[in-house]
Amino acid sequence: MFQKGLKDVVAVHTKIADVIGEKGELQYRGVQVGQLVTQYSFEQILYLLLNGQRPNQEQLQEVQSALLQNRTLPQHVQAIIDALPSEVSLMDAMRTGISAFCDRDFVRKTSNEQAIQLIAALPVIVARHYRNQQGLELIEPDANLNHTANYLWMLTGVSPTEVHVEALETYLKLTMEHGLNASTFAGRVTISTESDLTAAITSAIGTMKGPLHGGAPAGVIDLLNEIGSPENIQPVIEEKMRRGERIMGFGHRVYKTEDPRSVILRDKCLSMSGRDAWLDLATTAEKEIIRLLDKHKPGRKLYTNVEYYAAAIMRSIDMPTELFTPTFSVARIVGWAAHAIEQQQDNTIFRPQSVYVGAFSEKSC
Ligand SMILES: CC(C)(COP(=O)(O)OP(=O)(O)OC[C@H]1O[C@@H](n2cnc3c(N)ncnc32)[C@H](O)[C@@H]1OP(=O)(O)O)[C@@H](O)C(=O)NCCC(=O)NCCS
Numbered sequence: 001m002f003q004k005g006l007k008d009v010v011a012v013h014t015k016i017a018d019v020i021g022e023k024g025e026l027q028y029r030g031v032q033v034g035q036l037v038t039q040y041s042f043e044q045i046l047y048l049l050l051n052g053q054r055p056n057q058e059q060l061q062e063v064q065s066a067l068l069q070n071r072t073l074p075q076h077v078q079a080i081i082d083a084l085p086s087e088v089s090l091m092d093a094m095r096t097g098i099s100a101f102c103d104r105d106f107v108r109k110t111s112n113e114q115a116i117q118l119i120a121a122l123p124v125i126v127a128r129h130y131r132n133q134q135g136l137e138l139i140e141p142d143a144n145l146n147h148t149a150n151y152l153w154m155l156t157g158v159s160p161t162e163v164h165v166e167a168l169e170t171y172l173k174l175t176m177e178h179g180l181n182a183s184t185f186a187g188r189v190t191i192s193t194e195s196d197l198t199a200a201i202t203s204a205i206g207t208m209k210g211p212l213h214g215g216a217p218a219g220v221i222d223l224l225n226e227i228g229s230p231e232n233i234q235p236v237i238e239e240k241m242r243r244g245e246r247i248m249g250f251g252h253r254v255y256k257t258e259d260p261r262s263v264i265l266r267d268k269c270l271s272m273s274g275r276d277a278w279l280d281l282a283t284t285a286e287k288e289i290i291r292l293l294d295k296h297k298p299g300r301k302l303y304t305n306v307e308y309y310a311a312a313i314m315r316s317i318d319m320p321t322e323l324f325t326p327t328f329s330v331a332r333i334v335g336w337a338a339h340a341i342e343q344q345q346d347n348t349i350f351r352p353q354s355v356y357v358g359a360f361s362e363k364s365c
Pocket of ligand 1: 005211212213216245246247248249250251252253254293297300302305306307
């Protein structure tokens with residue numbers, strides 16, 4: 001059986017997350033994301049995803065202190081990041097930094113400790129290369145700040161406001177895990193060869209980089225900038241449809257109704273103070289674009305995906321566009337690690353078949 005893009009093909013059984021496309025529901029380890037956003041911290045969800053249960057106080061403290069300890073990059077990783085020219089993109093710097101972690105410990109069986117080491121390091125790598133690119137002084141981690149707040153602190157050198165930390169943490173919690181998406185699949189394929197966690201995360205970062213996956217929110221900002229005002233929504237979208245272009249922030253392989261993450265992020269954006277003309281345009285454009293997509297692509301059930309309001313959240317906390325995909329990765333690395341560990345626990349190497357449809361040479365006699 002041939003399924004282009006492995007559409008609807010079940011490739012793994014997982015206990016990590018359930019993405020229920022027709023109902024528009026997402027659960028991590030059996031807990032709805034709506035509940036996770038309001039009742040769990042990032043660190044608690046991290047523990048839940050890696051271990052399958054909510055941490056008690058002692059377990060939570062262990063996770064928090066492991067994250068703190070691993071905020072200082074090994075000397076050689078610092079040197080490698082500092083040696084990168086500023087033209088190297090943040091996603092490429094992340095991939096390079098993570099692959100430089102591989103040592104004898106990593107080539108042995110993947111553990112939660114290794115996962116936490118890389119989860120703690122990723123935002124530090126992003127902040128280091130970002131500040132190097134901007135020619136700014138590097139910022140030391142702040143042991144009084146949680147994972148999310150410390151990320152903002154190391155990027156900006158300014159103590160983040162509670163509103164900004166909460167907005168970013170909402171986004172991170174919603175994007176930490178999402179079943180067998182392209183980057184998670186890439187990571188699972190890599191670890192299925194009995195390779196190691198640094199290799200799996202490196203594969204995942206390379207896959208996340210593409211505009212059809214992690215690169216979409218920056219495309220949403222470009223789209224809304226191009227639209228500019230409500231009267232341009234229809235002509236801009238009609239022209240893109242005529243040219244056969246994809247509208248960024250819409251459509252999903254699994255969700256055939258509203259993406260639950262998009263609904264939560266939209267509510268978050270609307271409830272934040274400082275609602276502005278840009279956000280008004282985003283909410284008006286959302287309705288109109290769904291209508292136009294339905295007109296041009298009837299029956300395809302194209303709705304806003306998480307990236308549409310991710311762009312709005314990022315903009316509301318003054319996150320520069322080039323940091324959108326790296327920030328998505330800072331969240332999703334938790335899911336990548338959980339899946340790599342799950343794959344190792346019951347491994348079969350991924351090796352699908354291909355059907356040769358190329359030219360045939362003459363039979364030699
Ligand atoms: C996410 C995405 C890759 C899923 O793609 P998919 O499951 O492979 O869906 P398909 O490519 O088979 O699309 C089905 C149909 O809907 C159309 N379609 C899907 N997403 C579309 C979009 N964003 N804009 C315009 N048309 C779209 C396709 O052109 C196709 O039309 P056809 O049947 O006439 O060929 C796709 O919706 C997309 O490219 N979206 C934009 C990028 C984005 O926002 N990515 C973030 C995902 S979280």
